[in-house]
Amino acid sequence: xxxxxxxxxxxxxxxxxxxxxxxxxxxxxxxxxxxxxxxxxxxxxxxxxxxxxxxxxxxxxxxxxxxxxxxxxxxxxxxxxxxxxxxxxxxxxxxxxxxxxxxxxxxxxxxxxxxxxxxxxxxxxxxxxxxxxxxxxxxxxxxxxxxxxxxxxxxxxxxxxxxxxxxxxxxxxxxxxxxxxxxxxxxxxxxxxxxxxxxxxxxxxxxxxxxxxxxxxxxxxxxxxxxxxxxxxxxxxxxxxxxxxxxxxxxxxxxxxxxxxxxxxxxxxxxxxxxxxxxxxxxxxxxxxxxxxxxxxxxxxxxxxxxxxxxxxxxxxxxxxxxxxxxx
Amino acid sequence: xxxxxxxxxxxxxxxxxxxxxxxxxxxxxxxxxxxxxxxxxxxxxxxxxxxxxxxxxxxxxxxxxxxxxxxxxxxxxxxxxxxxxxxxxxxxxxxxxxxxxxxxxxxxxxxxxxxxxxxxxxxxxxxxxxxxxxxxxxxxxxxxxxxxxxxxxxxxxxxxxxxxxxxxxxxxxxxxxxxxxxxxxxxxxxxxxxxxxxxxxxxxxxxxxxxxxxxxxxxxxxxxxxxxxxxxxxxxxxxxxxxxxxxxxxxxxxxxxxxxxxxxxxxxxxxxxxxxxxxxxxxxxxxxxxxxxxxxxxxxxxxxxxxxxxxxxxxxxxxxxxxxxxxx
Numbered sequence: 275x276x277x278x279x280x281x282x283x284x285x286x287x288x289x290x291x292x293x294x295x296x297x298x299x300x301x302x303x304x305x306x307x308x309x310x311x312x313x314x315x316x317x318x319x320x321x322x323x324x325x326x327x328x329x330x331x332x333x334x335x336x337x338x339x340x341x342x343x344x345x346x347x348x349x350x351x352x353x354x355x356x357x358x359x360x361x362x363x364x365x366x367x368x369x370x371x372x373x374x375x376x377x378x379x380x381x382x383x384x385x386x387x388x389x390x391x392x393x394x395x396x397x398x399x400x401x402x403x404x405x406x407x408x409x410x411x412x413x414x415x416x417x418x419x420x421x422x423x424x425x426x427x428x429x430x431x432x433x434x435x436x437x438x439x440x441x442x443x444x445x446x447x448x449x450x451x452x453x454x455x456x457x458x459x460x461x462x463x464x465x466x467x468x469x470x471x472x473x474x475x476x477x478x479x480x481x482x483x484x485x486x487x488x489x490x491x492x493x494x495x496x497x498x499x500x501x502x503x504x505x506x507x508x509x510x511x512x513x514x515x516x517x518x519x520x521x522x523x524x525x526x527x528x529x530x531x532x533x534x535x536x537x538x539x540x541x542x543x544x545x546x547x548x549x550x551x552x553x554x555x556x557x558x559x560x561x562x563x564x565x566x567x568x569x570x571x572x573x574x575x576x577x578x579x580x581x582x583x584x585x586x587x588x589x590x591x592x593x594x595x596x597x598x599x600x601x602x
Numbered sequence: 603x604x605x606x607x608x609x610x611x612x613x614x615x616x617x618x619x620x621x622x623x624x625x626x627x628x629x630x631x632x633x634x635x636x637x638x639x640x641x642x643x644x645x646x647x648x649x650x651x652x653x654x655x656x657x658x659x660x661x662x663x664x665x666x667x668x669x670x671x672x673x674x675x676x677x678x679x680x681x682x683x684x685x686x687x688x689x690x691x692x693x694x695x696x697x698x699x700x701x702x703x704x705x706x707x708x709x710x711x712x713x714x715x716x717x718x719x720x721x722x723x724x725x726x727x728x729x730x731x732x733x734x735x736x737x738x739x740x741x742x743x744x745x746x747x748x749x750x751x752x753x754x755x756x757x758x759x760x761x762x763x764x765x766x767x768x769x770x771x772x773x774x775x776x777x778x779x780x781x782x783x784x785x786x787x788x789x790x791x792x793x794x795x796x797x798x799x800x801x802x803x804x805x806x807x808x809x810x811x812x813x814x815x816x817x818x819x820x821x822x823x824x825x826x827x828x829x830x831x832x833x834x835x836x837x838x839x840x841x842x843x844x845x846x847x848x849x850x851x852x853x854x855x856x857x858x859x860x861x862x863x864x865x866x867x868x869x870x871x872x873x874x875x876x877x878x879x880x881x882x883x884x885x886x887x888x889x890x891x892x893x894x895x896x897x898x899x900x901x902x903x904x905x906x907x908x909x910x911x912x913x914x915x916x917x918x919x920x921x922x923x924x925x926x927x928x929x930x
Contacts, residue, residue: 281731331802351787362684362818362920363792364712371789379785380920381713381720382690392709399727400629405611405783405843416802420689435640455733457707459679461699464691472689472800474659474744475696476815488806490690515733591691592708 278454278515284400285450286602288440288529289570290341292334292414293557294326300430306507307426323433323558325418331359335414335554336372336438338566342438348410350400351380354393356561356591357420361472361570369412373428379406386467387590388457389413392436394586397441398452412438413563420469422489431532432490433558437566449581454515456508463500463593467492494532501531501589502538508595509543509587516599520544523599525578529588530554530564539587544591551577552570563586578602606782606843610726613778614930616768618669619898620662620742621885622652628758635754642758647861651761651886653746659687662764663742664700666894670766676738678728679708682721683741684889684919685748686710689800697740705923707734714795715857715918716785717741717890718765722926723915725769726780740766741891748797750817759860760818761886765894777909781927782843784836791921793829795820822860829859829917832868836923837915844927848872851927853906857916858882858892867915878904892916906930 278397300311307314315321321526326334326376335353351373353366360368366380385392392415397409416437421429444450470476471487526545528536533554540547551568560567565586580602587597614762628639629648635642643649654662663681679701681694688696694708713720718741742764744868749757772778798804799815841847854873856864861882867873879896887894888891908930915925 281733327713356690358689358801359803361686361797363714363796363922365920367787367789367792367799367920370787376788376790377786379922379924380787380789381711381716381785381922383709384712385694385709386691388709395731396711396724396728399731400724402731403723403780404606405609409689419802419805419807424735426779452731453846457709458705459695459698460704461695461708462704464695464699468691469689471806473693475687476749477747478799478806479747479813487809524658531619575898578715592695594691594695 280451280453281455282402283444283451284398284401284441285444286439287442287447288344290338290438291567291570292337292436294324294329294434295375297322298336299326303430303593305376306423307429309426317427319554320431320558324435326416326434331357331414332368332372335369335412335505338438339369339373339410339412340437342440343410348378348440349408351375351378351405352393352397352409352411353382354389354411354562356386356389357417363369369414374438385456385590385594386592387561387589388594390565390595390600391586391588391596391598394452395455398463401441401443407443409441410438411441411573413566414550415561415563417561420488420490425491427494428490428492430468433560433561435557435560435567436568437563437564446448449601451601453599453601454512456511456595457596458504458508459592459594466497466593467591477543497593498535500593504595505589508597512597512599522583523585524549524552524582527565527569527572527584527586530559530568531589532559608781609778609783610730611772611779612726612729612769613772613776614767615770616670616672617898617901618666618667619764619895622654622662622762622763624653624655625650626653630701631668631758634751635757637754641727645755646759647882648759648785648886649883652763654744654762659685659742659744660696660700663740663875666766667697667701667738667740670768671738676706676768677736678734679703679706680721680725680739681710682717682739684714684717684892685743685744685745705914708716713918713922714920715889716916718893719914719916719924719926722780725777729769729771731766735771737769738766739769741894743889743890743891745818748818753819755822756818756820759887761888763885763888763891763895765891765898767894771915774891777929781929782840783926784839785922785924786836787920787922794825794921795919826863827920832923833917834871836925840925840927847916851913852876852877852910853900853912855893855897855900855912855914858887858896859917860887
């Protein structure tokens with residue numbers, strides 16, 4: 275059924291999810307944002323989200339990782355998070371530290387909301403080439419402190435959370451694999467979703483840097499329109515590589531970008547609507563953690579079975595689009 | 603001569619370097635730091651460094667990339683930089699944008715000063731597994747705005763710069779390969795080298811976050827001691843995989859951590875001192891760009907020839923140690 279050879283014979287052997295304790299409902303958020311709970315629900319689809327108040331990003335990641343690891347240590351800690359613990363060192367170090375690891379290599383992949391999807395591809399390449407055979411891939415996101423209450427649509431959308439998977443080479447005789455991967459980046463859309471500060475462009479010591487540069491900005495309608503087109507092109511490319519169309523996909527695990535974005539995914543690309551995993555009502559858009567959180571929920575609920583074809587798909591700041599097809 | 607099979611048959615087909623215009627000598631820096639030029643030279647080994655005054659990080663990366671690409675576009679843009687342009691999207695997007703690329707995938711690898719060394723391993727895995735065959739790996743660093751004039755040792759050490767390489771599958775009949783890679787991370791040393799701000803731990807909106815959190819901090823003597831031991835262990839591991847010792851290495855391209863660190867590398871590990879590429883006097887420590895800058899200089903000067911065994915080696919914030927052995 276596959277035209278191209280698989281990218282790598284890898285298997286996701288464990289998943290984990292951590293949701294911070296503090297639940298913030300649309301009703302609680304509504305007066306802060308000057309909107310009604312009904313407005314929040316219709317625009318974002320998010321009934322509840324978690325805020326990591328007093329919880330460290332690396333501890334969230336470590337909690338999800340422990341669940342995914344099931345007691346066996348990893349050979350590599352790969353962080354795939356859009357938010358960072360510090361500018362230096364990178365976030366993987368802090369997650370490794372929170373797990374009590376010393377001597378295990380740790381580094382990060384950063385592709386904004388698509389960090390996890392890209393991380394699967396990177397981990398697959400590393401396992402295929404060596405030297406590591408058991409890779410912990412963790413997305414931990416604490417975006418809530420950067421939300422702008424004067425931008426109610428994005429402020430109502432984002433939640434905090436973490437999730438992790440463990441990848442290993444597929445044992446002989448089993449079908450698990452990364453079958454296909456595709457990504458495109460359009461820098462012309464870089465300013466549509468951004469936190470402009472936190473780097474060399476608007477350095478903290480630059481007198482022209484303001485609080486506004488530290489806040490999350492998203493032009494939702496333009497991202498939605500650009501994403502629609504770019505996702506269609508990306509899926510066409512994937513079907514060409516796979517030798518089948520959307521009907522060959524058993525489970526779709528999308529980035530939980532927004533309620534309307536998930537609705538578009540159910541309607542416009544020929545994917546089976548009942549196979550699209552949708553957890554946005556419960557957790558909101560948790561940046562790069564959204565895909566592995568949805569993956570964990572689907573696996574834990576038995577919606578993904580060994581041998582299923584699983585599509586990971588999403589858009590992210592960049593503007594980037596990425597999709598990966600796994601045999602689970 | 604090799605015990606383990608190569609990680610991947612990849613070849614570095616182009617290199618590039620960009621140094622900002624503004625040269626800052628030890629003599630110019632001395633009064634600002636309350637030290638003499640002699641003190642700066644003996645402690646850091648840095649006679650001159652460049653500061654990117656008014657130059658954007660992504661433009662520096664793009665300049666180095668254009669030289670490495672030689673007019674042929676990449677299939678993937680991989681940024682391997684310790685400093686970021688913005689918190690979101692990631693730095694690779696901006697480098698792709700500065701190169702005028704639309705639709706080429708772009709993402710980042712972050713492992714502090716070791717980002718480039720790790721990036722070679724990641725790129726090798728991606729080329730081996732697919733789907734990309736021509737990967738642009740870029741390190742662009744603009745750390746100068748974060749330097750602390752009250753910490754003269756690190757302020758005298760760091761410079762700005764960028765470098766890039768292009769990796770492709772090795773043509774049939776040629777020897778080029780990534781032979782071995784090893785990395786270890788010790789989170790117990792995370793606070794020895796850091797920029798504590800710029801993330802969720804000391805968020806810009808946290809009232810306890812101060813200017814000090816935005817500055818580069820390094821406990822040079824403790825990093826040096828911890829690095830000495832960890833590099834020795836790492837090299838022993840690499841020799842075990844390669845089936846030869848330090849005498850089998852033709853060229854050593856180290857992270858340009860400091861003059862004393864380079865001197866230790868020449869003295870303590872059995873490597874041939876005249877084969878250690880040392881550009882710290884000219885450029886200083888350019889964070890992740892140091893390794894590819896030294897690699898470019900060595901290749902341009904004819905010090906690396908096809909078929910040579912090249913060791914990339916360094917320590918970085920984390921504390922991490924990494925080494926890669928290539929057949930050039």
